[in-house]
Amino acid sequence: MTSSDAIVIGGGHNGLVTAALLARSGRKVQVLEASDTLGGAARTEEFAPGFKVSTVAHLLNQMHPDVIKALKLESHGLSFGKGVSPTVTLSENTAPAILHGGYGDRLDGVSAGEAAAWKALRALLLRQTDILKRFLTSPPPKIGSLTRKDVISFGGAGLALARLGRDDMREFMRMILMNIADVADEHLSDDRLKGLLAFDGTVGHHLGPRSPTSLLGLYYRLAGETAGEAGAQVLPQGGMGAIAAALAKAAEAAGVSMRTGAPVGRIEIENGRATSVTLESGETLKADIVVSALNPKTTFTDLMDVRELDIGFVRKLRHMRMAGNVAKLHLALDRLPEIDTLTPELMAGRMVIAPGTDYVERAFNPAKYGAFSEHPAIELTLPSLSDPALAPDGACVLSAVVQYAPYHLREGWASGKVKFLERVLERLESTLPGLRKTVRHAELLTPVDIETRYRMPGGHWHHGELQADQMFVSRPIAGHAGYDTPVDGLYLCGAGTHPGGGVSGLPGLNAARHILTREA
Amino acid sequence: MTTWDAIVIGAGHNGLVNACYLQRAGLNVLVVEKNDWIGGAAVSRELTPNYLYSNCSYVCSLFRPEIMRDLELPRFGLQVVPYEGGAVFTQDGDYLAAYHDHHAHRRDFARFSKKDAESYDRYARDVTRQCRFIQPLLLRTAPDPASFRPRDLGELIYLGRKFGELSAEELALTIRFWTMSISDFLDEYFETDVIKAYLAISGIIGTALGPMSPGTAYVLLHHYMGEVDGSVGAWGFARGGMGAITKALADSFRASGGTIRTEAEVDRVLIRNGRATGVVLADGEELKAKRVVSNADVKRTFLNFVAEDELPDSFVKSVRNFKMRGSSGKVNIALDSMPEFPALPKNSPCLQGDLHFTDTIERMERAYDDWKDGRWSADPMLDIVIPTTLDPTMVPPGKHFMSCFSQYCPPKVEGREWTDADRDAFAETVISQIADYSPGFRDRIVHMEVRTPREIENEVGLTEGNIFQGELTFDQLLFNRPVPGYAQYRSPVHGLYLCGSSTHPGGGVMGAPGRNAAKEILRDLSRPVKDMSPAHDVI
Amino acid sequence: MGLxxxxxxxxxxxxxxxxxxxKIKFDTPFQPRLDALMQxxxxxxxxxxxxxHSLWSEELEYFAIRSQSALFDISPMVKYRIEGPDAEAFCNRLTLRDVTKLKPGRVHYTAWCDDSGHVLDDGTLFRLTETRxxxxxxxxxxxxxxxGAFGFNVTICEETEEVSGLALQGPTTCALLKAAGFDGIETLKPFDIRDFAHQDGTVTVSRTGFTGDLGYELFIDTRRALSLWDRLWDAGGPYGLRAIGYAALNTARIEAGLIVANADFITAETALRADRARLPDEIGLDWMVDLKKGPFNGRRAIEAARRDGKARFVLVGLEIEGNVPADQAIVYHRKKREVGLVTAAIWSPTAKRNIALATLERPYGDSILNDLWVEIYALRELQYTRLMKRAKVVPKPFVKLARRTQTPPGDF
Structure with a gap:
């Protein structure tokens, strides 16, 4: 029987980060990935002959600098390529509003007054995000037994808040649980910008812009930085698979042994301690510790005997909400769509179809009742524009995040998928007339497809709703926040743990740091 | 010309509570009321001969017993009678009932799901635990977390200590209550639609949120933190209608020497050198006072009664940003006999409680979707009570008064003002829903009063017809209510105070804002508050 | 595995x-007989x-338990049926004791805890068959x-109303059952279960009880229940059979040192005050915690609490000077320091001692056993007499009867 110091289950970005960091401490680390390629939700795949796309996440906007530094990712091939991409609002009726730099530090296409209002709002949100940021890079505090570090974190946040001055402090405590629609209304008047905020606050969450707490979604996004700019994004060269490749190289350099096509069937537990894992093939691998980058529900209810866990724990775990709402659309196009209002440089960025708060809210309404949006909100990119290798000569790849597409579709996705694809294509056609004629192949991944293809329960890219009651001290579940589990020697390091999903590497980083202190 | 020690604008329950405490502390207080009747939203009026309605608020639980006792309200005729349970009628012809008796309650829930019936105990325990946590905060002024005054620090330490006493499990529960939707919250306990729908009602009443909106779990708590004679979460009827509360308050006020002037609408607050010096009435009459206390909501007070240049810009902006969204309407019905509900067993005690026809959370949420689009709900969520089953004195023998609270009902209809035709069409959605479950209902109607947010705003003066004088979301609770930095009943204008539901702890016929404001005013006067009994112990 | x-x-x-x-209050199937006997x-x-509460005399009903045969309706007891291939594994994960040691046809007294190791309830687990x-x-x-059934192949039904029960307790009960046609009942050892024919069905009899005396509990399909009462009653005359109420039973159970949930301790799921919940070690159930078996609910928390010395309380039996029962009395150390509360107290008619169950804050009752006092407020003709009485920690049960376990039981 082979034996390692640590086994990391799941070769997604978080699993790779944890594995690399554990290996760098001198441990013998084995990564086990079920699918044939590493990367998890960060991957580039061919979806039509000659057409490649980032099939799950398609933008890099949160990879944390600490992760990049700790793993020296830049020396392993991570590149922000041509730099930060703009965001453009798209609609059939109005000219685009254009956000340059880090979440619109410069705006085009809006009135001077609105640009000033945006500037003030953006600055306010970034100041508030700064207060929260410090909590991203350390394990969530354990209620009832706060450590010195926790107290310092909270104290630091309090001080930073106080340093902002009384007005900011009050405003922060007023706004923190607000909905994004009201925040936008309080500051802005341009529906294009409000719609964009509405989309960015809710994308990936089961919330509408009028749902209280939806501002947290925007904070989470703004807490990310890319190429040193807060809230910025890039389309990486080679797609998100290139990120996975850089992580894999870093892991390899650290001495991690990685196996693909090795799905884990079971985590073996003896006397309350994880001792080994058994692959679906029947092979058993021993390890001193086991770290799971998988979804918490999968880890505990599929991979181990539940009697090793307490009833209350399993109850909370099963109540963790993780029904995804986002579909992913990939189009192989004969040629680049024509958008006469946009330069190629702008078309190479992020384009968002969310013309107004009400539009997004109405898109959300049916999702509450298990139906998809009649008029979905869409974030689209044309990655082959800046990376021609992704498509055959002259052709074009369109990648879109489409919301809302509830995992629990009442009519079932078997019949619903075709209907929803039609809705999405109609929506795109009305904004980009002529687009449909150029579609050579269309692939729509519903949350159910994402669940089956990428082993993400509920097709939820955060491994569980990232709402106020399921974040920070309550992530993955209250009473068991952080990376420890009730089973000795078993840890979590995936998006289901603090701070949550997105290609940030933070859960993996925090988990590794935590494990290194625990198992020193 | 008299210079009053204090003028209180508005003879609603909070204004009167405030006036009573001030008068009893030795101040010479005048209450001015724009209507020719008093009571604000706690009022009983006879709009058709011999029938007394509870025109606005209709049930009583939140009114603080400390206030009833301090102001001797029983001596002035106040009596609150607890009512028995309630029921939701289901679309399949059955009903779900809630009873006072713990086991009868469980047995009825068990008809739908034995698991849910037994889960109810854990649910009730969690709600009660959280109410026990919040109750002591009701009669305290919220601290300003951005202030370093010893008093605020002291209150913050008190709050911190209270939080510190919570176990990890309880703190997690607190986070859940403050951030979750009532729908998600109930999903953790229950599996049956109708049971969840019944319990979710308290999470949305009075609020412009649907049961699937985060934050509604807190709204539920807000409705549970009251009591009737120590029975936490119980609701009752005031004998003689809700106006009996304000009537007793007014009588108590007058008995202690206070003066009330009705038909005295305030046009503006007189301000001299940044200090409130009285009010000007709509007819131009000036009334002088050393301080002015407004029971009107924060928007009405500062956007209507005070000139904008008297206030800091940031304050005006905050007041404008304060969310007051009318979300409900009401139909008051005089009935010539007791309506029949064939789904209920004969003489069911549920008829004395609250009745509903919305048997799924989805119907409730869809009702909210209508509101978001600026329409009253086509399939509204009704909260119906027939107080005359327990208080026959409001009507002639054998007759009844039915109060139908209806949600959702927008402050404007698709962006335009309400018309009388809209109002009648709104009433029809209410009546037709009742008639579906009560054959012959229409024939029993003697008289009807229909109140949309328009009527609520025009008569009672609640901006947009919001019954809580402001949404009960976290951004407008505790130290955020009504405006951060001004959550201690004072305002940027010296001597101008707020005492209505726009202030902590918020809406409902609770009286706590009025009392807390009085305490702050007396503190500014350095007067002892000896006539204010301490908040009841929660042990 | 589907649930x-x-x-x-x-x-x-x-x-x-x-x-x-x-009917706000439910009736058990025995109500017609109870109504007829109710004085x-x-x-x-x-x-x-x-x-x-009582039928004709609290005091005399008690003596029916200790001297004859007493019949007590236990139908309102909450009952759950747990059935399926994983029933044993499920019960073993749920409860503190080792269920693999519980053979079919046996019953044991056990308790179960939440994740923090706080006791959710105590009760009796009947193993009716291998899988039921x-x-x-x-x-x-x-x-x-x-x-808790998630992941187990097991069905769970609440069957309180469907299954009715009678407790038959007292020194003549074995003879009575024999006379009523329960052939072979004398071979039943304590905690044995056996089915007997009754009408066209069966009645399940266990040698269990809540009195510390010889006795049996009979469970039967509610539809056939009333005739079971009659069958016992018809045979019972010569054995002094009496129906009794809870007051008599309560006296007997205190003598036997048996605790009652939400009287002697607060169950974890009903506690409004989080600090009221109790670990098994805090209510005298530490002996149930079987660390030799595999995982069970609350195990980690109980082990951690033991490791960290977090068991703050101890439940003890007290013998108190004098003859005035010390109900709800505060327990003091050296007459000064409050150290606990009496949860149940009686003058024991059988032991002729003034006894009590009390929860004390450790180390009192644990390592400090001397100089304990209880403060009794005796209300007599509208006046309190305050007594400060010496209390001694004594082993439970206060009354130990050989006939409880003797097999076959004597013919009396």
């Missing part, structure tokens, strides 16, 4: 059940049922049991 949930009622069944509200009209509410169990207890736990 099998009891099916929800159909609309018609639901509507048929509406009538329950016409004192002292009823109380037992979990929604009208149950007798019945859990009897005071509080309701269906959600906990169903949630």
């Amino acid at each position: 099998m949930r009891p099916a929800l009622l159909s609309v018609a069944e639901r509507k048929a059940a509406q009538g329950h509200i016409h 004192t009209h002292e009823w109380y509410d037992w979990a929604g049922y009208r149950a007798p 169990f019945r859990l009897c207890c005071q509080e309701r736990h269906l959600p906990w049991l169903l949630d």
Whole structure:
């Protein structure tokens, strides 16, 4: 029987980060990935002959600098390529509003007054995000037994808040649980910008812009930085698979042994301690510790005997909400769509179809009742524009995040998928007339497809709703926040743990740091 | 010309509570009321001969017993009678009932799901635990977390200590209550639609949120933190209608020497050198006072009664940003006999409680979707009570008064003002829903009063017809209510105070804002508050 | 593994059940007989049922337990049926004791805890067959049991109304049952279960009870229940059979040192105050915690609490000077320091001692046993007499009777 110091289950970005960091401490680390390629939700795949796309996440906007530094990712091939991409609002009726730099530090296409209002709002949100940021890079505090570090974190946040001055402090405590629609209304008047905020606050969450707490979604996004700019994004060269490749190289350099096509069937537990894992093939691998980058529900209810866990724990775990709402659309196009209002440089960025708060809210309404949006909100990119290798000569790849597409579709996705694809294509056609004629192949991944293809329960890219009651001290579940589990020697390091999903590497980083202190 | 020690604008329950405490502390207080009747939203009026309605608020639980006792309200005729349970009628012809008796309650829930019936105990325990946590905060002024005054620090330490006493499990529960939707919250306990729908009602009443909106779990708590004679979460009827509360308050006020002037609408607050010096009435009459206390909501007070240049810009902006969204309407019905509900067993005690026809959370949420689009709900969520089953004195023998609270009902209809035709069409959605479950209902109607947010705003003066004088979301609770930095009943204008539901702890016929404001005013006067009994112990 | 949930009622069944509200307090099937025997009209509410506090005399009813045969209706006890291939594994994960050691046809007294190791309830677990169990207890736990069934091939049904029960307790009960046609009953050892024929069905008899005396509990399908009462009653005359109420039973159970949930301790799921919940070690149930078996609910927390010395309380038996029962009295050390509370107290008619169950804050009752006092406020003709009486920690049970365990039992 082979034996390692640590086994990391799941070769997604978080699993790779944890594995690399554990290996760098001198441990013998084995990564086990079920699918044939590493990367998890960060991957580039061919979806039509000659057409490649980032099939799950398609933008890099949160990879944390600490992760990049700790793993020296830049020396392993991570590149922000041509730099930060703009965001453009798209609609059939109005000219685009254009956000340059880090979440619109410069705006085009809006009135001077609105640009000033945006500037003030953006600055306010970034100041508030700064207060929260410090909590991203350390394990969530354990209620009832706060450590010195926790107290310092909270104290630091309090001080930073106080340093902002009384007005900011009050405003922060007023706004923190607000909905994004009201925040936008309080500051802005341009529906294009409000719609964009509405989309960015809710994308990936089961919330509408009028749902209280939806501002947290925007904070989470703004807490990310890319190429040193807060809230910025890039389309990486080679797609998100290139990120996975850089992580894999870093892991390899650290001495991690990685196996693909090795799905884990079971985590073996003896006397309350994880001792080994058994692959679906029947092979058993021993390890001193086991770290799971998988979804918490999968880890505990599929991979181990539940009697090793307490009833209350399993109850909370099963109540963790993780029904995804986002579909992913990939189009192989004969040629680049024509958008006469946009330069190629702008078309190479992020384009968002969310013309107004009400539009997004109405898109959300049916999702509450298990139906998809009649008029979905869409974030689209044309990655082959800046990376021609992704498509055959002259052709074009369109990648879109489409919301809302509830995992629990009442009519079932078997019949619903075709209907929803039609809705999405109609929506795109009305904004980009002529687009449909150029579609050579269309692939729509519903949350159910994402669940089956990428082993993400509920097709939820955060491994569980990232709402106020399921974040920070309550992530993955209250009473068991952080990376420890009730089973000795078993840890979590995936998006289901603090701070949550997105290609940030933070859960993996925090988990590794935590494990290194625990198992020193 | 008299210079009053204090003028209180508005003879609603909070204004009167405030006036009573001030008068009893030795101040010479005048209450001015724009209507020719008093009571604000706690009022009983006879709009058709011999029938007394509870025109606005209709049930009583939140009114603080400390206030009833301090102001001797029983001596002035106040009596609150607890009512028995309630029921939701289901679309399949059955009903779900809630009873006072713990086991009868469980047995009825068990008809739908034995698991849910037994889960109810854990649910009730969690709600009660959280109410026990919040109750002591009701009669305290919220601290300003951005202030370093010893008093605020002291209150913050008190709050911190209270939080510190919570176990990890309880703190997690607190986070859940403050951030979750009532729908998600109930999903953790229950599996049956109708049971969840019944319990979710308290999470949305009075609020412009649907049961699937985060934050509604807190709204539920807000409705549970009251009591009737120590029975936490119980609701009752005031004998003689809700106006009996304000009537007793007014009588108590007058008995202690206070003066009330009705038909005295305030046009503006007189301000001299940044200090409130009285009010000007709509007819131009000036009334002088050393301080002015407004029971009107924060928007009405500062956007209507005070000139904008008297206030800091940031304050005006905050007041404008304060969310007051009318979300409900009401139909008051005089009935010539007791309506029949064939789904209920004969003489069911549920008829004395609250009745509903919305048997799924989805119907409730869809009702909210209508509101978001600026329409009253086509399939509204009704909260119906027939107080005359327990208080026959409001009507002639054998007759009844039915109060139908209806949600959702927008402050404007698709962006335009309400018309009388809209109002009648709104009433029809209410009546037709009742008639579906009560054959012959229409024939029993003697008289009807229909109140949309328009009527609520025009008569009672609640901006947009919001019954809580402001949404009960976290951004407008505790130290955020009504405006951060001004959550201690004072305002940027010296001597101008707020005492209505726009202030902590918020809406409902609770009286706590009025009392807390009085305490702050007396503190500014350095007067002892000896006539204010301490908040009841929660042990 | 799918979780099998009891099916929800159909609309018609639901509507048929509406009538329950016409009677706020439920009757057990034995109500006609209890009504006929009821002299004192002292009823109380037992979990929604009208149950007798006493029938004709609290004091004399007690002596029926200790000298003859006493019949007590235990139908309101909450009962759950746990059935399926994984029933043993499920019960073993749920409860503190090792269920693999519980053979079919046996019953044991056990308890179960939440994740923090706090006791949710105590009760009796009947192993009716290899794959079928019945859990009897005071509080309701269906959600906990169903949630705990996730991952187990097991069905769980609440069957309180479907199954009725009678406790037959006292020195002549074995003889009585023999006379009533329960052939071979004398071979039943304590905690044995056996089915006997009754009418066209069976009655399940266990040698168990809540009195510390010789006795049996009989469980039967509610539809056949009334005739079981008659069968016992018809045979009972010569054995001095009497029906009794809870007051008599309570005296007997205190003598036997048996605790009652939500009287001697607060169950974890009902506690409004988080600090009221108790570990098994804090209520005298530490002996149940079987660390030799595999994982069970609360194990990690209990082990951690033991490691960190977090058991703050101890439940003890007290013998108190004098003859005035010390109900709800405060326990003091050196007459000054408050160290605990008496939860149940009686003058024991059998032991002729003044006894009590009390919860003390460790180390009192644990390592400090001397100089304990109870403060008794005796209300006599509208005046309190305050007594400060010496209390001694004594082993439980206060009354130990050889006939409880003797097999075969004597013919009296």
